[in-house]
Amino acid sequence: MNNFLQDVTESLAKSHKSIPSKYFYDEKGSRIFQEIMTLEAYYLPRCEMEILEQSAAAILSHFNDQNMDFIDLGAGDGSKMISFLRQVHHKLNAPSYIPMDISPEILKVNQNLIQNAIPNLDILAIPGDYFVSTHQIKQRPNPMVVMYMGSNIGNFRLEEAVEFLRFINDFLNKGDFLLMGVDLKKDPSTIQAAYNDKEGVTKKFNLNLLERINRELGANFNLDLFDHYGTYNPSSGEAQSYLISLEEQLISIAEKKYHFEKFETIHTEISRKFSLVELNDMGHESGFTWNKHFLDSKAFFSLSLFRK
Numbered sequence: 001m002n003n004f005l006q007d008v009t010e011s012l013a014k015s016h017k018s019i020p021s022k023y024f025y026d027e028k029g030s031r032i033f034q035e036i037m038t039l040e041a042y043y044l045p046r047c048e049m050e051i052l053e054q055s056a057a058a059i060l061s062h063f064n065d066q067n068m069d070f071i072d073l074g075a076g077d078g079s080k081m082i083s084f085l086r087q088v089h090h091k092l093n094a095p096s097y098i099p100m101d102i103s104p105e106i107l108k109v110n111q112n113l114i115q116n117a118i119p120n121l122d123i124l125a126i127p128g129d130y131f132v133s134t135h136q137i138k139q140r141p142n143p144m145v146v147m148y149m150g151s152n153i154g155n156f157r158l159e160e161a162v163e164f165l166r167f168i169n170d171f172l173n174k175g176d177f178l179l180m181g182v183d184l185k186k187d188p189s190t191i192q193a194a195y196n197d198k199e200g201v202t203k204k205f206n207l208n209l210l211e212r213i214n215r216e217l218g219a220n221f222n223l224d225l226f227d228h229y230g231t232y233n234p235s236s237g238e239a240q241s242y243l244i245s246l247e248e249q250l251i252s253i254a255e256k257k258y259h260f261e262k263f264e265t266i267h268t269e270i271s272r273k274f275s276l277v278e279l280n281d282m283g284h285e286s287g288f289t290w291n292k293h294f295l296d297s298k299a300f301f302s303l304s305l306f307r308k
């Protein structure tokens with residue numbers, strides 16, 4: 001909570017205002033994100049599901065140990081994983097599923113859902129920030145598959161993305177795997193539409209950041225005086241989200257005042273898109289020795305398998 005106050009006030013005090021995108025996911029924000037995932041324009045989850053179902057056998061053909069740990073970073077409710085984990089459970093003798101998520105509530109949902117679907121599967125749910133909680137499983141002797149799904153890698157700046165892959169690579173032992181869901185560069189208008197839905201759910205998702213700051217930090221944002229603007233740059237591969245102040249205004253947060261000019265921006269999110277060549281390069285740069293990409297039928301999305 002205190003970190004939230006500090007992060008928000010620091011990033012709103014800069015000349016280019018921003019709010020860290022991890023703060024989207026309070027209880028209400030997580031619900032709105034679930035709604036985004038059902039939008040026609042937001043193609044990502046459908047593509048990832050298709051690959052998880054169609055390519056599970058091909059992916060699993062690379063795993064030969066019977067007792068692998070499948071560590072799901074930012075696991076969410078787990079619904080996307082059921083069919084894949086069924087196939088994992090069918091092929092390997094004694095795999096374990098280790099979902100990790102910041103939200104303990106969503107992890108409960110995940111554990112119940114997966115345990116009901118696959119009663120004999122060994123599940124160890126670990127709540128918290130995965131930069132911290134991965135240490136808890138370091139002592140386990142099993143070979144590992146770290147799963148980082150849902151294009152979450154896209155939220156990082158480019159240097160941070162490589163740093164994150166290095167962090168995973170350091171955590172793994174030789175021969176272990178990373179399985180990562182990545183949104184690919186494609187027709188820019190498709191991407192533009194995915195982050196500017198006509199139903200206005202992405203706008204609501206962004207405005208919830210201000211609502212959360214009002215709720216938790218006692219600020220006085222008037223949501224009617226802000227709009228959402230999403231843009232995609234096909235050259236950098238970055239979709240960027242902004243909140244736009246529609247008037248000159250003064251906002252107070254914890255005794256301090258923040259001045260907004262008319263049309264001043266608050267940057268809220270990067271959703272980066274990659275090419276397969278960029279993914280290969282990042283894999284090498286971060287210490288992986290081998291990789292293979294599994295795509296959906298439209299080549300919109302990749303499940304990329306990296307081996308240490």
Ligand code: AVJ
Pocket residue numbers: 036044150151152154155195202205269270271
């Ligand atoms: C969950 C970070 C992958 O960037 O596509 C969806 C979040 N933001 N619509 C994404 C999001 C706006 C999403 N990630």
